[in-house]
Amino acid sequence: MFITQATVSKHIQSLEKGLDTQLFSREHRQITLTEAGQLALPLAQKIIADEQQLLTQLQQHKKDEQLTLNIRAIPSISRYQVFNLMPAFQKAYPKINLTFAEDEGQGLINALDQKRADIIFLRLFTPLPDQYEVLLSATDQFVVVLPKTHPLAQKETINITELKNDPFLLLDELTQLYDPILAMAQQAGFSPKISYKGKRIDLILDMINRNMGVSIMMEKSMDLYDFPSVVMRPLEETVTSTLAFVKRKDHHTTATQLFWDFCQQHQPQDNPITEA
DSSP: OOOOHHHHHHHHHHHHHHHTSOOEEEETTEEEEOHHHHHHHHHHHHHHHHHHHHHHHHHHHHHHHHTEEEEEEOGGGGGSGGGGHHHHHHHHOTTSEEEEEEOOHHHHHHHHHTTSOSEEEEEESSOOOTTEEEEEEEEEEEEEEEETTSGGGGSSSBOGGGGTTSEEEEEOGGGTOHHHHHHHHHHTTOOOEEEEEESOHHHHHHHHHTTSOBEEEEGGGOOOTTOTTEEEEEBSSOOEEEEEEEEETTOOOHHHHHHHHHHHHSOOTTSOOEEO
8 A cells, every 4th residue: 555554553543533532442562443443434434435436426527528519509500501510520429429409699609608508600790709719611691581572572682771661570689680680771871660570580481471571681591492472682782691610718628629620621612611
């Protein structure tokens, strides 16, 4: 054990002093347990076993934490090619426990800062602060979404001022798409008539399909297949957003770095992923 007898004796004396109880009998150069020592022995053995179990569980927890990857993303992530990276990553690294959840805008940043997410996928209109590492994966742009029967549906491009008399059906503030649209309208000199705002793209498309209003949404975030009476048209003044994976520079796990490297190595051919 590489411990001298003197050191052992010192520890025993310190233990007995702390417990105010004699645990060992020292007679005729022999050391035996006293009655109190025999009473304490199984409890002491249990404490040592419990401590070892605690250390083992903590080590396993730390190992599992390193092999767990929590990703949160905007609900429309499936509309972008980078969504294919997640199943591909799971196939390449089956021992990584990947969990996925949806969130919006600031909720994603909060999840990252509070370590409820290791990596997030979100839409950016402006650069993030320096504490974040960003992998740019795609771009998207605002388009006008309107009924086929609308007079403007025949135009190749639409000026936002031409929509000032139409009822707007918009995604709400949490999606981070609401404020940029309001800013565009105000810059054009009018306040849009908002008759609906919410979080569901399919509901807005269904409302437009029923000729209940118009919308401005991101082009790649929607599929018009089930809405035959809806068309989209580009805005005359293009406003784009960037889709990106984001992680904190001060948060490091094995799984996080594996996924980050995987994204860089397996980028979609038509949407190269670049580090900002």
